[in-house]
Amino acid sequence: MSSPGYCLLFHGCDKGAFAVYGPFHIVRIPPGQGVLAIADGESVGASPVQIELTRFRVKPDKTAQVDAWMTTLNQRIADVRATLDREEMLVEVIFRETIDGHEYLSWFSIQGENGQPVETSPHDLDRVHLEFWRDCIDRDFSPQDATPQVVMMPLAIADHLEQYLQTLRARSD
Template identity: 55%
Template sequence: MRIELTRFRVNAGAQARVDEWMTFLNNHLAAVRETLEPEQMYVETIFSETSSGVDYLYWYSVQGTGGSLVEQSDHWLDAQHLEFWRDCIDDNYPPEDLTERVTMMPERVADAMVPLDSVPHSPKS
């Protein structure tokens, strides 16, 4: 399991587009969930911050290993995600990975974070 928190700088003037994208994601959570399993993404949360007049997005994720990359996806939502990324994320500002110091979660939660294909399924009656 990999846990990450990364800060990305938003392009100047792109905050309205960021707000539209966050609203879109919140309104299409079923489609978002369809994209998570192939990526082995167990938790993905996006935070925002404005500091000294500059907007940032933080991606927090808990991800398994061996998942597909968003760039390899043929899901319509991932295509829009990549378009959003090109429009809004400042490629001239390197992403900043925050350092994980400790992860605290109940063992049952950690044990539940496994690829879907390794979870035993109950036979349907």
């Protein structure tokens, strides 16, 4: 029912439902309406979000710097949160793993489509982040993007994400 290249999740019952589809709009569907109402990929009033999972390889011998960076982020979580609104970052998670002796960092994020880039940030922490990036991330390794297949979340969470994006956008107007 969805367009090629689109991921569609329809979940619900007599209380209504939500759907998330490429480029991942969070859409509330009233009770009694089905997937056909949004199968064309268009929805008035929905907030498009980018859902991403990307793996980056860490340069050899940079484990200590990665340790320090992750410690900094955890210790300065209030500063981290202060950077998120301008980026319309709803969720950001950094995963760390070692595969075949190579260290990788993977970023999972749910972000509004109107977020400002980190490169234009006035926050000191973002400047430090960019320095870390230049120093530790292997530019010779092509980042690996995973492709979302199904997005699942409770209706209440989808509603809150939508409301929060609307609040952020109202503040910036």
